[in-house]
Amino acid sequence: MKSAFLPIGALADQSQCSVPTIRYYEQIGLIPPAARSAGRRLYGEEDVRRLTFIRRCRDFGFSLERVKEMVSLYENGDRDCAEVRDIAQAHLDVVRHRMTELLALEKSLSQFVTSCNSVSCQGTTSDCVAIEDLSQSFKEVRRMAPATSKDETWNS
Template identity: 45%
Template sequence: MNNLQSSGQLTIGALAQRTGFNVSAIRYYEEVGLIPEAMRRPSGHRVYSPDVQEVLTLVKHCRDFGFSIEETRAMVSLSTSNDRDCAETRQIAQTHLNTIRSKLAELQNLERSLSKFVQACTDQCVGGPAPKCSILKDLSVADSKLAAPARCCG
């Protein structure tokens, strides 16, 4: 075991292995200020305190849940501030949840419309000439996600 590992310091490679991030992601999160700047060996190689592993784990989970960099930055800040209220954390999470629910509703609407387009093509024109396909006609309508499936090949 080298002196850095025995003193608790982690190389960027060890930190990457422990957190599941690649080295370039760790450098990026350092660059944008999500994790503290690394100490440097005389050779210039980065080394980190063990606390950075916990912060990166928080960052990883925030990113896995789709939080933006700014939302993640706020969560990291809240994780170390005893004089701030947990309600701030809840508000960030609630706002993000609302955004996800809105996007989910949009995706469900798109799925329903596209399903209708595909079914109309299956029922009416599959095997016909492509330029007359109802899907292409539907997608050419100005408000295609709200349009009723077109009649095919006629």
């Protein structure tokens, strides 16, 4: 049974990728050039699977470089599955590091807003404590803050 070819709009619907994204992925070589008929791009079921795989990788936050590696593993069924795991583990390590940084940022912003609220943030911006605090250099802020073991590691 011959499989039907899909126009780019149908591929976009089935893979949940936008048409411009599909064109971009084709342009950068992430997906092979589409067959053409009467100037229109036509795609098959394998293109739907490949593009869905790519979209899912992107949903997990993999960079385009890592997605290219994953697509290579997807297309070459003779490679070791551990290679996929290793790429995912490296990405997980990055995500965990970013989460730690974001939690620290959230804590700092929360303290900043609380300190702004404690001085009631009334008046004009020329007298705003928040603007004054944000205009201080990192070194000035660190001189005024008590040292912690984490602060000491930032100096190294």
